[in-house]
Amino acid sequence: MVDADNQAATAAQDGAGPNDEDDVLLDVRNLKTYYPSRSGLLGRQQAWVRAVDDVSFTIRRGETFGLVGESGCGKSTLGRSVVRLEKAHSGEVIFEGQDVLAKKGRDLKRLRQDLQVIFQDPHGSLDPRMKVRDIIAEGLVWQGTVSRDERAHRVRELASLVGLREEHLDRHAHEFSGGQRQRIGIARALALRPKFVLADEPVSALDMSVQSQVLNLLTDLQEDFGLTYLFIAHDLSVVEYISDRVGVMYLGKLVEVAKAEDLYTDPRMPYTEALLSAIPGSQAPGRRKRIVLGGEVPSPLDPPSGCRFRTRCWKAESLCAEEVPVLREVVPDHWAACHFAEAS
């Protein structure tokens, strides 16, 4: 699984993530997730879609790490690779001293209890034929260490925790509104008392008035159970609100990581700057000037040389085509992958 050569080659880059602070729960090192893409006659030519291309960062215990980027940037693939819903090509994900990507069998099963997921689409991720009670209990059954009575008790406890009523448990998921369904998904994710939860666009499908209910629920649960979240969303305002630190992805690369306040008020990577300026309603006085990016995101099959953002960047110089900018600490706890991060 781990590519030794590659590790040696990128050893110099280790620490190219804000991993010197406090208590690290999850340490992602040089993670790569590639997909084969066949083309040419009879599909013989194989190219690689570099969905996640050498990404390193850390998530601290008890924090919410927000991950933003536009569709196709690799944010979901990164999240899914971390919890092994997607097979990574190489790299390491160190969770409490153990490499998640190297675990097998019983060890993996034990580890999976600590790493749970809340999905975007509460329609697609809940089996319509199952009762709410059974959906929430799924993990407990799979774990197989809890008695039937205890399981029933846990399910009731979880339901009340997420604001579902007892009578809801015997109904089917499709009978509920989007917000209620997301509550069911959250209860299911928490059944095994995980330490880490990947929340992949958990509120994107919800109406505004319901979204705030679910965001409040997520922060309440985090306080009560000391959860650590990897919170993936394309809505930049939601991520700013909920995250302690935020990472920005562009075309498979992590291009900036900083505390939420720092990233939103003082972005060091031009892409982040453009992304933040595009938030609708951000034209209010005091906010930054709108930067409208020309063109579109290049294909991850054939990303530009050097900095991947250079083809759309208004600050690009010849250096940007020649050298890949490394994610480095520009000011304390603020990391950016731009040759000119200091200047901006």
Added chain:
Amino acid sequence: MTAGVRAESETAPRDDVLLEVRDLQTHFKTRAGVVRAVDGVSFAVPAGASVGIVGESGSGKSVTSLSIMRLISSPGFIAGGQILFQGRDLAALSEREVQAIRGRDLALVFQDPMSALNPVYTVGKQVAESLRAHQKLTRQAALDRAVELLSMVGIPAPERRVHEYPHKLSGGMRQRVTIAMALANEPSLLILDEPTTALDVTIQAQILDLVRDLRRRVNTAVLLISHDIGVVAEICEEVVVMYGGRVMERGSVEQVTKNPRHPYTVGLLNSIPRPEMKGRKLSTIGGTVPNPLRMPPGCPFQPRCPKAMDICSSKPELSEAGDGRQIACWLS
């Protein structure tokens, strides 16, 4: 311009009112009963102005726009009210008469550009078709005009792009093509129904920029439907807030976003995460959107309203609030 018109909109249409919707009722017959998706909606769009309708799912905002375009089909039907467009009631016209107006004076851009484009024809052919449907043009003249239109909506190398098929274009480019098609016959009203919802934020910024720029160049009025009040604020001067098939509040974007007065608008705006809310709980609107088959009597927001009173079980009319806006609430 809009401030004056707004105050007059309850009276007879003035010359500069392009569209006036009066007490529109659009219902759907289902086996379980009649759904009043739009239940008495009134608002006006002055010529050349831009008005936004915001609402959550089930608010009736899209059904309103489809009703204006007369695109409601069975089991849905317009059950009452008037849609006065350039002085004629669209709700009362025959399908034939509507066809002559639709796509010429009145054009619509949908959320999903792929559903508006035919995958088997080139982009140029489709833009040319929408031209030739309403104008006498030769094939070549229409194609030349298509190139001009594609260039106007910011499509690079339009003379090459006209020969491409929709699937070759990105989502943002496809939406530009549908906007070009909508503008082909220089409509006096362009309805944009969630035009950027399927797009990424930087592409959304490009499209909103394009719409703003086009409004400066062509004198087309815009009716923008969106769930995102931020998007409406980017384009529109005036906003209509809908909930449960009714208008809750109507006023200038400035008034409604800075100083909302209807309890629903207040709740909606407060539930949007803002930087200053960081570390604090968001305020929420309790409960969920009511089941359209079991709408509460009276104000549709009443079961979730923190300020509900006994009187709220009878319908509050949309009425002048004194500061130029209109509110449907017993409190105002």
